[in-house]
Amino acid sequence: MKKSLLPILTLLFSFQFITAQTDNLQWLDIELSNYPYPYAVSVLELKIQEQDLKMAYMDVKPENYNGKNIVLFHGKNFNGAYWKTTIEALTNEGFRVIVPDQIGFGKSSKPQHFHYTFQQLAQNTKTLLDTLKVEKTAILGHSMGGMLATRFALMYPKMTEKFILENPIGLEDWKLIVPYQPVEWWYQNELKKSYDGIKKYQLVNYYDNKWKPEYDQWVNLLAGWTLNSNYKIIAWNNALTYDMIFTQPVVYEFKNITAPTLLIIGTRDRTALGKPLVTEEGQKTMGLYNELGKKTQKEIPNSELVEIENVGHLPHIEKFESFIKPLIRFLKK
Template sequence: MKPNCSLAGAYSALLLGAVTVVRAQANPDPIGTIYDGPLPANLYGSNFTYPWPIRQFNFYNQRQNLSMAFMDVPSASDCGTDSKTAVLLHGGNFCGATWADTARNLSAAGFRVILPDDIGFCKSSKPQGYSYSVDQQAMNINSLLTALNITNPVTVMGHSMGGMIAARYGLMYPDTVHQLILVDPLGLEDWVAKGVPFLPIDQIYETQVVQTFDSLKAYEQATYFPNATWEPAYDVWVKMLADIYANDYGSEYAYVMALVTDALLSQPILYHLPMLKTRTYLMVGENDITALGKAWSSPTVAATLGHYDVIGPAAAAAIPNSTFYMFPGLGHAPFMQDPVAFHQVLFSWLD
């Protein structure tokens, strides 16, 4: 089913209902199926209101039935074609909805925009016995695009964890990617090689299951926006995340975060950047100090981690066909901290 090709359709209210989430069948389609029917307001623990209707990609993977929520925003100026499609991948402390402002700008520029919630996150399934490898998440995105019959090469943009997935996607499916945009991606350094000690998954879970609005805000303020004024608008995104922890899937979500953290620590993209063949734009905030494992590392090790003003230029130099931009004075989420500057830089590069 094609999305409603009008701005009114793109901004229509969510379909709500008291129905059970549709799952893959016992004999699953080898790719999966798209579900466009009504959905409950509280979907897999997330009651956040998304800016566009939620669709579901139901598929069978790792011996279980899974459901990936996504938004499908039509182009505002190129109705009837899929010649320009952008896929926006969210970070670990974000959801597809966090990209809303960027999606509106891309839609106005003629892009169809796909905004998935990764498996384990936000309004998607949260399987407990699952391998949350970067490769697997990239494969899930590819399966979604296949189910949507998107055949032309796409623009893939990822932030933070989504940047790791986007880079891996570019490595795995180079012929399907027109251009790649990495926004403050994780994995530009090898945390373990720098001295981050192993922490058992159960212990990571214990640090996650106690998360609240205040603890999440304190972390994001210190790490994502260091030396910057916290804007009230950021509270919306913190609450979006905090409500999942406080909801009926809170424990499951905390365990997913532990599994994801463990998987990401062992899969830095640093060593694979020279193999990227796709035209790539790497964008980082000068003040970004985000690093996995910093919280449980020694002060000496922690001091060496997350210096994007250093690891950003080094990573760009390793990518054969890349352009690099560093946002002066911004942190881990430049599209939130200064959306005007972010979109000016982004659209100056997009062809």
């Protein structure tokens, strides 16, 4: 009798644990007004695509300012808040750190209709830097932010002093093997998002099934939005940015980068867009960062590669010291 009850009790405990996690979720405002960022947030008013939009950003200038600037571009499933420890380390070294939330992300506007292009997001960031009177800066992009950072460096080479990619997506052209899906398909997927699904995705794809309590906050930020009655607007923006990523590759233009470049690559990463849409054999060829880092380094002139073994998609979260040391060394060159 005891043996037959054990699976039931285990299942019940698991259900209670998941329910408790979900019950503790904080409802989040569509522009995260009830979620504090690690540094003061300012807003840039933008008039683009016949809309009045707001671009939130942090601009952290240290007392021991060394005259050098760096812009940090966040990934698709994140916002500027996850750069907290990076901002702290860089400002301690005297760098001014500018961290925008792109339109559609974080504390920035979530438009009901918007034509997302990396060119548009890069131009928005250039407008921000012009407003702040920043003429030259280093550019660092993580994940989707790596694709945006690449587009920025190509559009504004004179402004880009140094160029850093941290586990960027877009090191391969997925549309060569992944069948195209319309925006509506991505939208329906976003509407199905839940705490459990988001955590499972990050656990498997980011952290190699090894979870730490400090990772919870990045799940909660996304899952908290699903509790909002306006979540459909967030889901629609997410769908539009998936389409942007899928249809606007930058991989063919790495050869045109002119700024000194540093690639910081966690080699365990296997992130790739559209994996569920291809065969099991096809999936095995996608997101191989242990190979993609080396390949990309060969494509970008005047570039160097730092590989971090046994680290996944988020080196600056998972193994901070291994990320920040080569970054600071590169910036001080």
